[in-house]
Amino acid sequence: MTVTGYLADFSLPELFQLVEQGNKTGLLTICTLTDPTTIARHNHHIWLSQGQIVAAGNSLDQQGLMRLIAQRGWMGDRAVSRLAQTCQIHTPLGLCLKNQGVLTAEQLKLLFYTQVMRQVCALFALPDGWFQFDPKAPLPVSEMTGLIATATDVTLSGLRALKDWNALDEKLPDPSSALISVVESKPSLRLNPNEWQVWEFTNGTMAIKDIAQQLNLPVAKAQQIAFRLIVTGLAEEMPMVAAPPPAAFELAAPTPLEQGFATTVTADAAGAAPVSQSFLQNLVGFLKGKV
Amino acid sequence: MEIMRLVVTGPVGAGKSTFIRSVSEIEVVDTDRRATDDALLIKKRTTVAFDFGRLQFGPDMALHLYGTPGQSRFDFMWDILIQKAHAYILLVAAHRPHEFREARRIMTFMKQRSPSPMIIGLTHTDCSGAWDAANIALALGYPDPTRRPPIVAVNANETASVAQAVISLVQFTWAGSLAPTT
Ligand SMILES: Nc1nc2c(ncn2[C@@H]2O[C@H](COP(=O)(O)OP(=O)(O)OP(=O)(O)O)[C@@H](O)[C@H]2O)c(=O)[nH]1
Numbered sequence: 001m002t003v004t005g006y007l008a009d010f011s012l013p014e015l016f017q018l019v020e021q022g023n024k025t026g027l028l029t030i031c032t033l034t035d036p037t038t039i040a041r042h043n044h045h046i047w048l049s050q051g052q053i054v055a056a057g058n059s060l061d062q063q064g065l066m067r068l069i070a071q072r073g074w075m076g077d078r079a080v081s082r083l084a085q086t087c088q089i090h091t092p093l094g095l096c097l098k099n100q101g102v103l104t105a106e107q108l109k110l111l112f113y114t115q116v117m118r119q120v121c122a123l124f125a126l127p128d129g130w131f132q133f134d135p136k137a138p139l140p141v142s143e144m145t146g147l148i149a150t151a152t153d154v155t156l157s158g159l160r161a162l163k164d165w166n167a168l169d170e171k172l173p174d175p176s177s178a179l180i181s182v183v184e185s186k187p188s189l190r191l192n193p194n195e196w197q198v199w200e201f202t203n204g205t206m207a208i209k210d211i212a213q214q215l216n217l218p219v220a221k222a223q224q225i226a227f228r229l230i231v232t233g234l235a236e237e238m239p240m241v242a243a244p245p246p247a248a249f250e251l252a253a254p255t256p257l258e259q260g261f262a263t264t265v266t267a268d269a270a271g272a273a274p275v276s277q278s279f280l281q282n283l284v285g286f287l288k289g290k291v
Numbered sequence: 292m293e294i295m296r297l298v299v300t301g302p303v304g305a306g307k308s309t310f311i312r313s314v315s316e317i318e319v320v321d322t323d324r325r326a327t328d329d330a331l332l333i334k335k336r337t338t339v340a341f342d343f344g345r346l347q348f349g350p351d352m353a354l355h356l357y358g359t360p361g362q363s364r365f366d367f368m369w370d371i372l373i374q375k376a377h378a379y380i381l382l383v384a385a386h387r388p389h390e391f392r393e394a395r396r397i398m399t400f401m402k403q404r405s406p407s408p409m410i411i412g413l414t415h416t417d418c419s420g421a422w423d424a425a426n427i428a429l430a431l432g433y434p435d436p437t438r439r440p441p442i443v444a445v446n447a448n449e450t451a452s453v454a455q456a457v458i459s460l461v462q463f464t465w466a467g468s469l470a471p472t473t
């Protein structure tokens with residue numbers, strides 16, 4: 001199904017995590033809403049194949065990659081389009097040109113870097129934008145170099161390079177939350193030294209602000225690193241119980257309700273008391289009468 | 292008196308209070324207050340203490356429902372409650388992707404602190420902009436459809452729908468011990 005929304009609600013790193021974990025193939029379009037008074041809106045397109053980014057561009061005219069090649073001065077548009085016609089039907093244009101000996105592997109890499117890494121990473125700073133993921137859109141071979149990047153890798157690089165975190169500020173884990181690892185073993189991602197350091201504390205017991213202090217990092221920095229670990233699927237934010245100061249127990253007058261359940265709830269032993277078979281059957285029977 | 296305790300949790304405005312009101316036979320204690328700025332964007336009133344609902348269905352059998360407050364920090368009340376809960380349902384408004392991350396935080400908290408079984412209830416599936424269950428599951432961190440809690444759609448305003456969600460929760464929790472009823 002098509003997924004739509006606003007980046008201010010569901011951020012780009014979260015979206016990337018979703019498409020990667022869901023192994024999605026299709027086209028992600030982001031429409032920037034910078035200035036509502038002008039009609040000039042910019043569309044950004046990111047094509048994915050099984051959760052990996054295969055191409056990016058800002059038009060759907062299938063000419064983006066050719067323009068990039070021409071810009072580099074490696075070949076004119078016309079020459080490229082002529083050569084493109086000889087490519088096999090499902091072969092990415094970049095790969096085809098490399099196979100024909102027109103482009104080197106290094107040149108392809110550079111193209112991919114400019115087309116995907118640079119364009120996509122710039123999008124992390126967008127304060128908002130409307131997005132749509134269309135799983136039915138065909139993959140555009142003429143925009144593809146044949147190289148791919150996992151969404152996670154792009155997120156990691158993009159967020160590491162991000163200078164202005166305003167757009168994502170609200171998404172960052174709370175300084176009072178801890179982090180808890182959600183992977184069985186050591187991450188296979190290439191983390192940087194700071195990320196490794198924070199990773200060492202993903203045991204659900206230390207608040208991010210305390211991790212920051214331990215590591216001599218500004219709290220905001222630790223939150224940003226924690227966010228990277230979260231959106232790359234390595235850790236989850238774990239809210240910690242806000243312990244009331246001891247006196248608060250007596251001082252804060254509990255509502256009658258709170259008093260009520262504090263007595264009913266704490267009366268019996270730890271854990272939930274088991275319920276009987278007849279209880280369950282009666283309950284389900286009773287509820288079925290309401291359905 | 293035999294009592295089953297169910298916790299209804301989820302982000303602000305998911306429909307927790309409404310859910311409990313829909314099946315409770317007692318007047319649910321209204322602890323809703325004017326929301327602070329954050330939540331005001333979503334709704335005018337929010338629950339500041341735990342909701343409590345009750346359903347007695349036999350001379351000595353009752354179901355207790357506890358709803359977590361929308362905006363509060365996770366405090367000792369949560370802890371007491373979830374330790375004693377038999378099971379819980381996480382309500383997520385399907386049309387508010389903004390809250391998916393909060394739903395995830397709540398889930399991580401609950402999983403860490405309580406061994407009780409959980410199902411996910413999607414509310415507001417009738418609203419425009421609602422995501423489908425598969426994508427919400429992904430957004431909540433469940434990429435593998437065979438390894439995730441049951442996800443049911445529920446309209447908190449409809450008694451029948453809420454009753455059905457509670458049945459799903461009970462059946463999932465006691466899958467082994469509940470003899471099939473027709
Ligand atoms: N259309 C629609 N509205 C719903 C549904 N479920 C709940 N609502 C409405 O959502 C609004 C918020 O419900 P509440 O029960 O106050 O939500 P809550 O989770 O208790 O909110 P907090 O206490 O602030 O966290 C109410 O107006 C409900 O009527 C649903 O499935 N569809």
Ligand SMILES: [Mg+2]
Nearest residue numbers: 307308337338
């Ligand atoms: Mg409420």
